[in-house]
Amino acid sequence: MQQGWLSNWLVKHEVVHRSLGFDHRGIETLQIKAGDWDSIAVILYVYGYNYLRSQCAYDVAPGGSLASVYHLTRIQYGIDNPEEVCIKVFAQKDNPRIPSVFWIWRSADFQERESYDMVGISYDNHPRLKRILMPESWIGWPLRKDYITPNFYEIQDAH
Amino acid sequence: MNLIEFPLLDQTSSNSVISTTPNDLSNWSRLSSLWPLLYGTSCCFIEFASLIGSRFDFDRYGLVPRSSPRQADLILTAGTVTMKMAPSLVRLYEQMPEPKYVIAMGACTITGGMFSTDSYSTVRGVDKLIPVDVYLPGCPPKPEAVIDALTKLRKKISREIVEDRTLSQNKNRCFTTSHKLYVRRSTHTGTYEQELLYQSPSTLDISSETFFKSKSSVPSYKLVN
Numbered sequence: 001m002q003q004g005w006l007s008n009w010l011v012k013h014e015v016v017h018r019s020l021g022f023d024h025r026g027i028e029t030l031q032i033k034a035g036d037w038d039s040i041a042v043i044l045y046v047y048g049y050n051y052l053r054s055q056c057a058y059d060v061a062p063g064g065s066l067a068s069v070y071h072l073t074r075i076q077y078g079i080d081n082p083e084e085v086c087i088k089v090f091a092q093k094d095n096p097r098i099p100s101v102f103w104i105w106r107s108a109d110f111q112e113r114e115s116y117d118m119v120g121i122s123y124d125n126h127p128r129l130k131r132i133l134m135p136e137s138w139i140g141w142p143l144r145k146d147y148i149t150p151n152f153y154e155i156q157d158a159h
Numbered sequence: 160m161n162l163i164e165f166p167l168l169d170q171t172s173s174n175s176v177i178s179t180t181p182n183d184l185s186n187w188s189r190l191s192s193l194w195p196l197l198y199g200t201s202c203c204f205i206e207f208a209s210l211i212g213s214r215f216d217f218d219r220y221g222l223v224p225r226s227s228p229r230q231a232d233l234i235l236t237a238g239t240v241t242m243k244m245a246p247s248l249v250r251l252y253e254q255m256p257e258p259k260y261v262i263a264m265g266a267c268t269i270t271g272g273m274f275s276t277d278s279y280s281t282v283r284g285v286d287k288l289i290p291v292d293v294y295l296p297g298c299p300p301k302p303e304a305v306i307d308a309l310t311k312l313r314k315k316i317s318r319e320i321v322e323d324r325t326l327s328q329n330k331n332r333c334f335t336t337s338h339k340l341y342v343r344r345s346t347h348t349g350t351y352e353q354e355l356l357y358q359s360p361s362t363l364d365i366s367s368e369t370f371f372k373s374k375s376s377v378p379s380y381k382l383v384n
Contacts, residue, residue, distance in 0.1 A: 134280065135243045142279040149279045154245060158270040158284035 004028035006044075006085055015040065020088060029086040037089050038099040045104050048074045049085065052105035057115035062145040065090045066119050068098050091121055093144075100126035118143040182321055189232070189258070190316040192221040193309070196231035198251065200238030203265040203299040207237045215302045220309055228254040233312070235295075235305070239267040239274060240282045252289045260316070262308050263291045266298045273298070 007030060010017045015036055020029040032040055049072040057068045067090050074083040091098050100123035101108045112123045113132040120141035123129055131138060140147055149155060179187075199207060210217040211224055225231040228251045240248055252259070263285050266272030274281035285291060292315060295308040 133243075138242075147279070152242070154242060154282040154287050155279070156283060157275065158287075 004030075004085070005083075006030060010040075023086065025084075027084045027086055029088060031088050031090065034089050034091055034098045037087075037101075040087075041099075041101045041104050044072060044085070044087075048076070049083070051075045052101065052107050052111075053084075055101075055108050055111035055115065057119045057121055059119055059143060059145045060090070063093075065092055066096050066121055066144075067091075068115060068121055070101065096121045097124055098122070099124045100129075102126050117141075120144065183317075185321065186317050186319055190221075190313040192223070193233045193260070193312070193316075194223050194225045194231050195233040195235055196228050196251065196255065197224050197226050198234050198237060198248075200236075200240060200244060201267070203237035203267070206299045206302055207235055207264065207305060210302050210305055215306065217306065217309070220306075220313070222309070228252075229256065231255050232258065233260045233262065234289075235262045235264045236268040236285045236289075237264045237299075239272070240285050240288070242280045242282060245282050245288055248285070249288050260292045260312055261285075261289055262293045262295055262305075262312060264295045264297075264305065264308070265300060266296060269294050269296060 004019070004022075007017065007019045007028065010030075016033055017036070017040075018031040020031050022028055051073040053071040053073050055068070055070050057066060060067050067088050070087040070089075072085050072087065076082065089098050096119075098121055100112055102112060102123070103125065109126075110132060112121075112126055113129060115121050116123060116126075116129050117131045117133050118141060130136060134142065139150075142149075198204075209215060210222075222233075228234075232255070234252060234255065236248065252261070263269050267274060267281070268285040271278065271281050271283035275283055282288060293308045293312045295304060297304050300308075
């Protein structure tokens with residue numbers, strides 16, 4: 001399988017990563033360890049990925065790990081097809097800690113708060129990591145596979 | 160009402176007598192000036208908002224949209240009500256003066272609609288929170304359907320007896336329950352301002368020692384479900 005630019009660069013500098021293949025548009029997806037993500041994010045920003053297009057998170061499988069996904073784009077003037085890359089960072093469910101990229105791409109602020117709210121990934125160094133959609137008193141992470149909906153009177157079926 | 164068609168102002172009937180009861184008169188005046196609260200949480204309000212415009216023009220029913228619950232008689236719950244919105248809705252309803260009426264507009268506020276299966280936060284029917292007078296189905300209901308619901312509500316008000324209403328109001332209180340959720344300490348650490356050049360005088364007064372102390376005392380996030 002061919003390797004993308006970033007994968008080659010990471011191999012050259014002996015950074016542990018895994019290529020997860022290419023999507024239907026030929027954009028490379030890389031898996032990066034949570035411990036390395038802090039420094040690799042800076043490297044990507046310095047290289048020119050100045051636009052965090054989206055940040056999202058999901059629960060991979062019941063009993064599995066949580067994933068935080070970053071879609072990065074290199075925005076330049078006069079470029080039709082800008083470079084893009086997709087980064088996936090996995091975290092264990094018992095202690096899901098992933099370094100925040102807020103200080104690199106400020107647009108990650110609300111996105112990471114939503115990921116924290118829905119699947120409970122704790123983003124280290126995020127300035128105000130608290131619930132954004134659910135009430136602040138809510139218990140549990142609603143979009144995890146093992147989430148059990150509380151049997152509140154309001155949430156029971158209407159008769 | 161058209162002035163020309165108004166029989167009371169007819170020259171020949173100017174001396175005539177109208178017999179009615181105070182109850183009917185009160186009901187008639189009340190149903191002629193139902194002031195709805197501007198309450199909308201999602202797409203149903205788009206339909207409701209088109210009623211305010213000239214095409215459907217619900218001012219002709221005496222409906223003047225109010226932005227304050229203190230001045231409103233009617234609340235159309237236009238849109239999905241979530242667990243986070245529920246306390247606000249109950250509070251808005253409680254702030255409205257008696258007598259007050261509720262139209263549950265749209266499928267979401269009747270049963271939870273398309274969110275009634277497998278949703279962790281949608282209230283399944285707004286009648287679990289506040290007493291509903293008219294259920295208005297649709298997803299979203301057409302403006303004509305809203306006018307139909309208003310007509311039905313006006314019929315209901317016209318048949319009302321004041322004593323019954325006050326009795327039912329005392330019994331039919333809105334539902335409040337304690338969910339035994341505990342309010343967690345805010346995880347706001349305030350480090351947003353660290354990078355800014357301007358610092359407010361209050362933060363400047365704090366010595367660096369106490370600042371770091373307070374930073375280290377920030378609780379770690381509870382991560383276990």
